Amino acid sequence: MIKVNVEADYKPWFKKIKNPKKYFINKLKKINTASLIFKKKKLVFSILLTNSSNIKKLNKKFRNRNKPTDVLSFPNFSPAKLRLVKDNNIYIGDIALCYEVINGQSTKNNFLSEFDKTWIHGFLHLIGYDHIKKKDYDKMKKKEKKIFESII
Numbered sequence: 001m002i003k004v005n006v007e008a009d010y011k012p013w014f015k016k017i018k019n020p021k022k023y024f025i026n027k028l029k030k031i032n033t034a035s036l037i038f039k040k041k042k043l044v045f046s047i048l049l050t051n052s053s054n055i056k057k058l059n060k061k062f063r064n065r066n067k068p069t070d071v072l073s074f075p076n077f078s079p080a081k082l083r084l085v086k087d088n089n090i091y092i093g094d095i096a097l098c099y100e101v102i103n104g105q106s107t108k109n110n111f112l113s114e115f116d117k118t119w120i121h122g123f124l125h126l127i128g129y130d131h132i133k134k135k136d137y138d139k140m141k142k143k144e145k146k147i148f149e150s151i152i
Contacts (some may be wrong), residue, residue: 074093
């Protein structure tokens with residue numbers, strides 16, 4: 001089971017997603033945790049729905065990049081340590097999502113489709129996926145696609 005805490009500090013989010021908490025509850029119910037190697041575990045994470053100014057500050061502070069980005073992930077565990085956690089209730093970390101960047105990227109897709117792809121990407125970073133090497137990128141993209149298809 002996957003649970004999420006949702007905070008929104010930028011009102012335009014509510015024009016696209018009336019009730020973000022309910023939106024995530026419905027999406028997360030559809031994700032099969034068995035396919036994520038976390039059978040019988042309760043994963044918990046937080047999402048901040050914010051704007052370009054705030055995400056730029058976070059990006060500068062934590063990644064030394066002075067520009068807005070679509071998503072930032074802050075895992076609570078390294079991938080190796082996450083697999084060793086014995087607890088059944090695991091707080092896996094935090095995700096920040098930027099309204100303006102996602103909205104700009106959604107010109108090719110609809111907003112909710114782009115939004116789903118973006119938070120899934122952030123979620124996968126929380127559970128140990130990355131895309132530094134080509135083979136890891138391919139593995140992560142495949143998992144993103146599988147999760148995306150399961151929640152639509």
